[in-house]
Amino acid sequence: MSYKFQTKCIYGNLDSTSCDQSGAISFPIYQSATFAHPGIGNSTGYDYSRLQNPTREQLEKVVCALENGYDALAFSSGMAAITALMEIFNPGDHILSGNDLYGGSIRLFNKINRKNLLNFDFVDTSKEDIETYIKPETKAIYVETPTNPMMNVTDIRAIADIAKRHNLLFIVDNTFLSPYFQNPLDLGADIVIHSGTKFLGGHNDTLAGFVVINSKELSDKLRYVIKTVGSGLAPFDSWLILRGIKTLAIRMEQQQKNAITLATWLESYPLVKSVYYPGLPSHPGYDIMKKQARGFGSMVTFEVESKDLVVKILGNVKLIRFAESLGGVESLITYPITQTHADVPPAELATNGVTDTILRLSVGLESVDDLIYDLSQAFH
Numbered sequence: 522m523s524y525k526f527q528t529k530c531i532y533g534n535l536d537s538t539s540c541d542q543s544g545a546i547s548f549p550i551y552q553s554a555t556f557a558h559p560g561i562g563n564s565t566g567y568d569y570s571r572l573q574n575p576t577r578e579q580l581e582k583v584v585c586a587l588e589n590g591y592d593a594l595a596f597s598s599g600m601a602a603i604t605a606l607m608e609i610f611n612p613g614d615h616i617l618s619g620n621d622l623y624g625g626s627i628r629l630f631n632k633i634n635r636k637n638l639l640n641f642d643f644v645d646t647s648k649e650d651i652e653t654y655i656k657p658e659t660k661a662i663y664v665e666t667p668t669n670p671m672m673n674v675t676d677i678r679a680i681a682d683i684a685k686r687h688n689l690l691f692i693v694d695n696t697f698l699s700p701y702f703q704n705p706l707d708l709g710a711d712i713v714i715h716s717g718t719k720f721l722g723g724h725n726d727t728l729a730g731f732v733v734i735n736s737k738e739l740s741d742k743l744r745y746v747i748k749t750v751g752s753g754l755a756p757f758d759s760w761l762i763l764r765g766i767k768t769l770a771i772r773m774e775q776q777q778k779n780a781i782t783l784a785t786w787l788e789s790y791p792l793v794k795s796v797y798y799p800g801l802p803s804h805p806g807y808d809i810m811k812k813q814a815r816g817f818g819s820m821v822t823f824e825v826e827s828k829d830l831v832v833k834i835l836g837n838v839k840l841i842r843f844a845e846s847l848g849g850v851e852s853l854i855t856y857p858i859t860q861t862h863a864d865v866p867p868a869e870l871a872t873n874g875v876t877d878t879i880l881r882l883s884v885g886l887e888s889v890d891d892l893i894y895d896l897s898q899a900f901h
């Protein structure tokens with residue numbers, strides 16, 4: 522039985538009565554490092570929480586159901602999830618990656634994975650003919666769509682076709698839209714990444730990450746990695762993310778509504794040079810978004826005339842907080858060049874258009890009137 526999305530946010534695909542023997546409505550936090558066995562070769566299904574824990578397992582089942590995956594694994598952060606995923610590759614393997622990515626992912630690829638002899642090329646998967654970059658050693662294509670922070674949109678089905686033709690794994694970081702608006706596995710991707718810290722958790726209070734996969738083979742490889750490297754999500758944090766996901770659908774709808782209003786307001790505001798929001802018909806990715814996603818999300822990037830104006834806005838905002846991260850009920854404004862993308866080489870930032878006049882907004886659940894009032898006073 523497969524439930525509708527809103528129901529899956531609360532129960533996954535599970536029968537609601539099968540969650541816990543006690544009848545607890547809120548799934549219990551199994552705060553136990555280890556589990557006793559009745560005898561040799563006779564396990565309860567749980568051995569040691571690094572391998573699996575009932576609360577983490579419940580969360581993994583819910584996220585797996587939301588992304589229509591074969592299996593999902595919950596990690597201690599989005600970066601822990603991507604780091605574990607990179608362990609399935611071997612020295613000499615080449616990964617073709619989108620160029621505009623969360624700065625931490627670029628840092629991981631350039632500074633940690635390259636040291637372990639993985640190779641990367643960074644290309645604009647929203648525009649370029651990526652087939653020309655594929656080499657005999659290429660093993661995977663890695664994209665974010667929409668990208669952080671420039672909101673570039675990649676055609677997932679088109680890249681999936683290329684990946685299939687060349688026998689490559691296709692990995693999509695789906696953090697910005699969440700499974701509520703986009704399901705990359707249904708569009709032909711093999712692996713989905715989430716920073717669960719963002720929309721899935723939704724309250725700016727917990728770090729988490731997910732890898733969702735479409736096959737037993739990938740599941741076996743990643744289960745081996747998680748039990749070996751030990752970066753699985755702790756029971757209490759698993760419970761917080763389970764709780765956050767229960768309201769995912771309703772949060773995504775309202776945050777998107779606020780974002781559309783705010784992006785439209787910014788687009789007509791005289792001191793704003795450009796707005797990058799894929800829900801605006803002027804955005805180059807608008808038509809692709811309409812084909813492959815059920816919404817546009819609530820991330821809005823914009824450019825102002827000068828760095829002086831950036832400094833003024835960041836110093837003046839009162840309701841909207843100047844902080845990294847995104848996807849929570851509280852609206853945040855981020856300055857990518859000194860925060861999320863501080864470690865990206867300047868040449869790459871310039872290529873991607875991440876300049877000192879770019880700001881990124883994560884639109885939350887406050888009244889949109891209050892958000893517009895706060896932003897407009899911050900410009901002066």
Ligand SMILES: Cc1ncc(COP(=O)(O)O)c(C=O)c1O
Binds near residue numbers: 598623625694697717
């Ligand atoms: C698109 C994207 N992927 C991955 C990450 C990393 O997630 P975390 O901060 O949970 O480690 C982030 C963090 O901002 C992100 O924006």
